[in-house]
Amino acid sequence: MSDQRHRHGHDHGHGHQHGQVPAADFDWDALAHHLEREAELRAPAVTEAARWLRSLTGDGGAVRRVLDVGSGPGVIAGLLADAFPAAEVVAVDQSAALLERARARSGGRLSVQQADLPEDFGKLGEADLIWSGNAIHHLGDQQAALTALAGTLRPGGLLAVAERGLPLRYLPRDFGLGRPGFQARIDAAHEDGFATMRAELPGATEEVEDWQAMLTRAGLTPCGTRTFLVDHPAPLARPAREHLHAQLTRLRGQLADHLDAGDRATLDALLDEHATTGVLHRPDAFYLSAMTVHTARVV
Known part of the structure; x- marks a missing residue:
């Protein structure tokens, strides 16, 4: 997306935090590793979603x-390439650095396309399947997008x-620190x-x-909504703990x-990296x- 906009558009899930940071203050290039790790934690859910999309497209034969x-660093684009091996899969993002990361991690399986949205919607080219993960809400006019x-x-x-x-x-309602209900x-x-x-956002509507x-207002025919669970139970592996620590630091x-x-x-x-009460060490930490x-289609 263009520099004057919230530089996002990356598929890193609902776990990302906007907080009260002004749109212009986000630097998603610098968060590349964080975005990549978050998408990897979500990979099993995305894989299940991709199977569902494949079933909605007639087993992917026409895609x-x-x-x-x-796309951000391309983790989800890679999973879509796994689900649709006969298709050209294109990672689309504003950030050249993240697209280069997507190209490198895919081993050449992905095409990449840099685009500033919403201006460049008309330059994306035709597609049989479009995935957009947590990107539309970063454009002022979601309906227009x-x-x-x-x-x-x-x-x-x-x-x-x-x-x-x-x-x-990531923790029980009462986890022994402070007042219960912290996460709420x-x-x-x-x-x-x-x-x-x-x-x-510019043009906020x-x-x-x-x-x-x-x-439906976009001219499509809805064909279903499904929810997929991202579930990493306690005790968490070290990479998930490190991701939670980074998320809480932000x-x-x-x-x-x-x-x-x-x-x-x-x-x-x-956030205490040494205390047993810290998220890096506590046995009750999970990721859920x-x-x-x-979904909707052209009929």
């Missing part, structure tokens, strides 16, 4: 070109939009930040986020001013969220 719009993607589909083509789902959970209060602060982010209705910077002193102290305790995918 010749797939776009991953907002869906309509533009619908116009890119070939006859019979399918659009899959992964948006929202359920927020990440984090969610509330995050939702306020999300609303601020949306309001600051308020929209009731009924995704099936929005897809939260500390973004939301600290919007939390009370008790919750800030809890967050600091979770849900990814919802809305």
Whole structure:
């Protein structure tokens, strides 16, 4: 996406945190490793979703070109290439650095296309399947974005939009630090930040986020919504713990001013790299969220 916009569009799931950081302050190139690790944690759910998309496309036989719009470092694009081996799979992103990472990790299986959205919707070329994961909400006019993607589909083509789902959970309601319900209060602060982010986008347009209705207004025929579980139970492996630690570190910077002193102290305790109460060591830490995918096709 263009530099004056929130530089996102990367498929890194509902676990990402906007907080109260202004749109222009995000540097997704610098977060490449974080984005990659988050997508890898979501890979089993995305693989299941891709199987479902394959069934909706007649076992993938008619799919010749797939776009991953907002691909980031290309983890999900690679999984789509696994599901549709006969198709050209194109990772589409604003960031040249992330696209180079996508090309390198795919071993040449992926094509890449740099695009600043929404200006470059018309340059994407036709596709039989478009995946967009947590990217549409970073464009001011979400309905216009869906309509533009619908116009890119070939006859019979399918659009899959992964948006929202359920927020990440990583500890019990009462985990022995501070006041119970810590994560619910984090969610509330995050939702306020999300609303601020949306309001600051160029061309921001308020929209009731009924995704099936929005897809219908885009000229498509809805063909189902499914939710896929991202479930890594306790005890967590080290890479997942490190990802949680990085996520909470970002939260500390973004939301600290919007939390009370008790919750800030809890967050600091979770970030302590040496204490047994820290998320890097505690035996009760897990990684659980849900990814919802809305689909519609050209009829």
